[in-house]
Amino acid sequence: MNKAKQIRDQTLSALPFKSFFVSMLTHDIKLEDAILDLLDNCVDGILRSKKQDGNMPYKGFLAEIEFKPDLFSISDNCGGIPWNLRDYAFRMGRAHDFEPDVLGSLGVYGIGMKRAIFKIGRYCLISTRNDKDQYEVEIPKTWFDDESDWNLPVRSARRSLETDGTTVIVGNLNPGIAEQFVDEKMFKTGLERMISTNYAYIIDKGFEVKINGDPVKPRTTKIVFHMPSREEIPGIRPYIFKTTADGVDIFLTVGFTRPIPSQSEILDEQESIRYSSIDAGWTVLCNDRAVLYCDRSEMTGWGEAGVPRYHTQFIAISGIVEFCSDDARKLPTTTTKRGIDASSPLYLQIKNKMREGMRIFTDYTNKWKGREDESKKQIQRGARLSLTEIKTESQRLTFNATKRSIPPGDLYKPELPLPSIIEPMKRRISFVKEAAKIKKVAQYFGDSDMEPSEVGEKCFDTIYGEAVK
Amino acid sequence: MSGPPYHLRANKAADRFALIEAIRRLHKLGVELEEYTYYGLGGAYLEDMRLLYEYCPEIAMISIEEKLEIFKRQNFHLPCGTLRLENCSVKSHIAQYEPNDKKSIFWLDYTELHYECFDDFITLLTKLVIGSMIKITLRADPRDYWYKSRRIQKEKAEKFRTEFDTLLPRQFVDLPRQYEDFAYLVQQMLEIASQQALPARANPLTFFPISSFYYSDGTWMFTLIGVIWPRNDKVVVEGAFGDWEFANLTWARPKLIDIPDLSTKERLHLQQYLPCSSPRGVTLRAKLEYLIDEDIPKTESALEQYAAFHRYFPYFLRGIP
Numbered sequence: 143m144n145k146a147k148q149i150r151d152q153t154l155s156a157l158p159f160k161s162f163f164v165s166m167l168t169h170d171i172k173l174e175d176a177i178l179d180l181l182d183n184c185v186d187g188i189l190r191s192k193k194q195d196g197n198m199p200y201k202g203f204l205a206e207i208e209f210k211p212d213l214f215s216i217s218d219n220c221g222g223i224p225w226n227l228r229d230y231a232f233r234m235g236r237a238h239d240f241e242p243d244v245l246g247s248l249g250v251y252g253i254g255m256k257r258a259i260f261k262i263g264r265y266c267l268i269s270t271r272n273d274k275d276q277y278e279v280e281i282p283k284t285w286f287d288d289e290s291d292w293n294l295p296v297r298s299a300r301r302s303l304e305t306d307g308t309t310v311i312v313g314n315l316n317p318g319i320a321e322q323f324v325d326e327k328m329f330k331t332g333l334e335r336m337i338s339t340n341y342a343y344i345i346d347k348g349f350e351v352k353i354n355g356d357p358v359k360p361r362t363t364k365i366v367f368h369m370p371s372r373e374e375i376p377g378i379r380p381y382i383f384k385t386t387a388d389g390v391d392i393f394l395t396v397g398f399t400r401p402i403p404s405q406s407e408i409l410d411e412q413e414s415i416r417y418s419s420i421d422a423g424w425t426v427l428c429n430d431r432a433v434l435y436c437d438r439s440e441m442t443g444w445g446e447a448g449v450p451r452y453h454t455q456f457i458a459i460s461g462i463v464e465f466c467s468d469d470a471r472k473l474p475t476t477t478t479k480r481g482i483d484a485s486s487p488l489y490l491q492i493k494n495k496m497r498e499g500m501r502i503f504t505d506y507t508n509k510w511k512g513r514e515d516e517s518k519k520q521i522q523r524g525a526r527l528s529l530t531e532i533k534t535e536s537q538r539l540t541f542n543a544t545k546r547s548i549p550p551g552d553l554y555k556p557e558l559p560l561p562s563i564i565e566p567m568k569r570r571i572s573f574v575k576e577a578a579k580i581k582k583v584a585q586y587f588g589d590s591d592m593e594p595s596e597v598g599e600k601c602f603d604t605i606y607g608e609a610v611k
Numbered sequence: 612m613s614g615p616p617y618h619l620r621a622n623k624a625a626d627r628f629a630l631i632e633a634i635r636r637l638h639k640l641g642v643e644l645e646e647y648t649y650y651g652l653g654g655a656y657l658e659d660m661r662l663l664y665e666y667c668p669e670i671a672m673i674s675i676e677e678k679l680e681i682f683k684r685q686n687f688h689l690p691c692g693t694l695r696l697e698n699c700s701v702k703s704h705i706a707q708y709e710p711n712d713k714k715s716i717f718w719l720d721y722t723e724l725h726y727e728c729f730d731d732f733i734t735l736l737t738k739l740v741i742g743s744m745i746k747i748t749l750r751a752d753p754r755d756y757w758y759k760s761r762r763i764q765k766e767k768a769e770k771f772r773t774e775f776d777t778l779l780p781r782q783f784v785d786l787p788r789q790y791e792d793f794a795y796l797v798q799q800m801l802e803i804a805s806q807q808a809l810p811a812r813a814n815p816l817t818f819f820p821i822s823s824f825y826y827s828d829g830t831w832m833f834t835l836i837g838v839i840w841p842r843n844d845k846v847v848v849e850g851a852f853g854d855w856e857f858a859n860l861t862w863a864r865p866k867l868i869d870i871p872d873l874s875t876k877e878r879l880h881l882q883q884y885l886p887c888s889s890p891r892g893v894t895l896r897a898k899l900e901y902l903i904d905e906d907i908p909k910t911e912s913a914l915e916q917y918a919a920f921h922r923y924f925p926y927f928l929r930g931i932p
Contacts (some may be wrong), residue, residue: 239767322814324842327780327799328806359782420776 160289167253168261173322175480176261176275176335179254180216180310181205181337181351185344185431187220187308187348197530201348207333208354212315214262215611219307221550222272230280231255232294263498265314271303274291283314326356327355334358339435341462342429343529350517363436363460365397365424367535368524374561378524381499385551390472392492392551394531396424396461396499401518402507406594411454422457426482426494427464434482436460441484450504455511458521459503462529463492491548506558512570513561520559571602583598620828621924623657627659628923629857633821633836634716639851640840642714642742645669651718652701654799655681659716659718661690670716673697675704684716685864705731710740719747722830724755724797726774727803736808736839737820743839744787745818746869747801750827754795756786778803793835794825794865801835805911809839817842822857833865870924871903871913878926891918 155607168176184205191203205218223231250263259266259281266281276299285291302307315323330353334428337351338361345351345360352358368377379399399421403411424442426434438444442461445451465473465488474486482489527535541552575594584592587600638644644667653660653674660672672694676682681906682698689696697704701719717735721728731745739745756771758764768786772779779799787793805818805904821836840848852858873881877899887894893910895918902910917924 318812322811324811326805328810330779331777332802334782335776356781361782418774477669 159435159452160286160292164286165518166258168255173261173319174333176258177207177216177333178336178480179258180554181341182431183255183308184216184218184220185349187218187222188349190224191221191306196504198348202343202350203348203429205496206352206355209326209329210541211320212313212321214323217307217308217309219305222270222275222303222306223268223310224272225277228296252266259310259312261316262313262319262488263315265312268308269299269301269303269311271306272310273306273381275344312371330356340432342425342432344430344486346528347413347430347530361421361435363399363421363462363463364526364528365395365399365525365532366461366521367397367527367532368520369535369538376557378558379477379539379556380532381493381502381556382532382539382541382554383551384541385549387488387491388472388551389469390465390467390488392463392465392497392549393533394461394463394492394495395527395529395536396459396496396503398458398503398521398590399460399526400458401521402510402514403454404514404593404595405512409543409574411457416426422460424461424463425453426477427462428479429470430464431473431479433480441482443493443500447494447495447497449500455507456504458507459500460494461499463496464529471559488549494548495553502555510561516561570599573594573598621870622826623832624925625868625870625923626748626824626826626832626834628664628925629822629824630659631662631691631714631716632857632923633746633852634663634667634670636855637744637838640742640838640847643849646742647671647714647716647744648673649716649718650675650678650704650805651756652720653685655684655875656688657685657690657694657892659692659720660694664681664691664693664912668693671695673700675703677701680695687692692806693846701731702727705738708735708738710738710743712740712744714740716744717746721747721749724750726778729775729778729800732801733804734807736805739839741816741839741841744821744836745839746834746836748832748834749797750770750830751790751794751797752831753786753788753790754831756789775800777807790825790827790831791864791867793829797833798865800824800860805837811842815841815843820862821848821852822855822859823865824857824868825865827916835865839924866921869913869916870920871917872895873903873917875926878917878921878924881914882921885918887918 153352154197184203187199188203203218203220205216205220207362208215208217215351215538264283264286268279268281270277270279277296278299279296281294282471285294334353334356337358338345339352341349341351341358342360342362344588345358346362350357363379366378370380378398378483380395383394401556421436423438423444424435425432425436426442434442440446443449467473472488474483474489475481476483483488506517536554539554541554544550544553547550547553580594580597582598583601584590622910633645633745634647635650637647647670649660649663649672651659651674653670653676655857656675660674663670663672668691668803674685674694674696676685676696676698677700679698682696685696688898689930696791699894717739719728719731719735728749732745735745756767758767764785768783771786772783781805785798799827802900809817811817816839817836819840821838823833823835825831825833838848850859852860859865874922881895884890884895884898892913895914896907896911900913905911
């Protein structure tokens with residue numbers, strides 16, 4: 143047997159291969175999420191710039207996203223990258239003893255900007271101005287090819303920025319990215335939808351985001367709030383719970399956003415190709431950022447502990463739960479910040495309250511089945527309020543302190559109107575007919591826009607009139 | 612749908628002729644017309660098939676009709692032996708459609724505006740082979756969403772947004788009120804639908820627009836013609852259709868078809884001056900020597916429309932059967 147060669151004592155390099163590092167960093171992140179990471183940096187910049195107090199703390203701050211088949215850029219006026227934060231901004235990851243410099247920062251792990259840039263392309267120019275610091279960092283294509291060089295050149299800004307802010311330009315787009323930008327309208331529609339939901343509450347509070355020149359409108363949830371002259375009169379108002387736990391302020395509200403659907407509407411929805419419930423369900427905010435938008439799954443309590451699984455019958459029910467903390471690490475989000483950590487003890491406790499609130503409104507829809515028209519009048523009496531407006535209006539309500547619940551807090555449970563008892567001798571008539579025939583009969587009655595249920599009822603009343611003559 | 616009988620609608624007739632013109636140009640892509648099969652929703656009188664047989668008899672045709680009584684009526688009006696009738700819904704037909712490497716021309720002639728129409732369009736685009744053509748016609752009448760009650764108007768806009776959420780180019784609060792703007796919105800939705808069906812990162816083929824119009828014969832409609840071709844070969848499509856007067860190869864705003872009411876005598880009189888140089892409306896007004904609308908600008912605009920579409924506008928004459 144041959145004798146094995148002995149390798150003498152020496153050292154091995156365990157330095158990461160740049161190409162491996164870059165590909166692992168970007169492998170599982172979608173392009174849209176990478177762009178949201180860049181927006182998160184804008185928001186961190188706003189927090190660093192000391193955003194204003196009041197209802198519009200992000201007013202005056204702007205991020206402009208531009209994309210073409212060969213280029214991507216994002217420019218903002220959100221304060222720029224201070225020179226003393228260069229390590230956090232440009233090194234991969236962050237030091238173990240690094241403390242966030244801003245309260246409430248969304249960024250925790252120090253990889254968002256780099257990951258986004260590497261996802262999009264192989265050339266980048268970052269120009270930034272922060273108070274007295276103004277500089278540029280260029281990542282040329284050759285940097286990716288040189289395994290030994292982990293340094294990035296910094297130079298004085300060649301083009302002076304007018305305000306404190308940052309511009310990131312990415313070129314030499316990666317395969318697959320350029321093709322997504324080629325489908326400009328489709329990509330813009332999808333990105334706009336993502337930003338309008340994820341950033342709904344930040345945009346609603348004044349932050350401006352533009353995509354190729356077009357401003358993004360926020361998609362916020364508005365809940366019906368009817369405040370009669372006396373609070374004890376039953377009215378359509380949301381369930382509200384608020385508390386502070388371990389440095390996290392929590393505000394939860396759930397209610398109706400619109401009248402409950404009629405039986406024919408539910409049937410139409412079930413036969414339709416597209417689910418139109420896009421605005422129903424729970425939105426979870428962490429430091430103003432929506433980490434779950436209109437969720438209708440077990441993640442937010444549907445189908446658990448007495449709450450029915452989501453169904454078109456509940457299309458009118460929406461809730462918002464807001465978590466705010468100066469320390470983002472205490473928020474119940476996943477590492478990607480794009481979802482909820484379902485195992486977070488804090489979130490599990492709040493989920494109990496979410497379910498409790500939902501049961502009140504799912505129960506209402508069951509009680510008013512078949513009497514949706516009456517219910518519609520009640521719901522239309524109330525105004526649809528934003529989260530900020532609900533917080534303001536709710537100050538007029540009487541809350542109960544729940545000391546023994548976990549977590550303890552202040553609770554408002556609305557007393558919703560109950561239907562008067564239906565005479566036992568009434569029966570429901572329900573049947574299915576061809577849509578074209580229903581329209582024909584509606585035209586015969588002189589109104590082609592009649593709802594199918596109205597057509598059925600009029601047919602019955604007409605024939606009944608004949609029958610009793 | 613309100614308006615004159617289907618086969619007597621002037622603007623629709625012009626739109627139909629535009630399709631024939633586009634089909635006749637397909638050979639410039641380097642293909643043969645006999646390779647194609649035409650699929651349409653011919654209606655009781657099979658008007659588009661009758662016309663196609665006149666101009667392109669080499670194309671095999673299939674009519675799709677869901678309603679049994681209209682199917683029977685179609686059987687009565689068969690214009691030729693190369694037309695096959697099928698009694699089924701469009702959705703069902705598209706679901707079962709297999710190109711088997713053969714080129715097709717589809718006219719999805721809808722009378723309403725529903726998400727299902729876009730779904731059919733997307734499904735079909737994913738199946739069609741290179742060189743195939745699709746024409747899609749949709750209801751695009753902003754008056755459907757005008758209500759005196761601001762609350763109902765907002766509800767209708769909200770319902771529209773919810774139904775077409777994934778296709779809207781921009782979020783909006785109010786729907787466009789102008790006919791052209793509404794037609795352009797529908798066009799942009801079709802553009803997005805085509806990108807969803809044939810995304811650049813996954814498909815070397817794309818849907819190139821050829822032409823688009825909006826018109827009314829009582830109800831405002833939008834119509835788009837396009838062809839499936841390799842996205843890196845746009846120059847071939849431009850070569851085939853670029854010199855066509857009605858080409859829209861860049862997803863620009865749709866053109867209006869609004870042919871004025873002229874008597875046969877007036878049309879025959881103007882015929883001798885066509886084609887004429889621009890501005891055509893001014894030239895023709897001078898030949899008529901009177902106004903056909905409220906004022907000079909409206910008359911010239913109407914006559915410009917006539918000059919543009921006169922070759923596509925049939926003569927409706929009373930015949931002795």
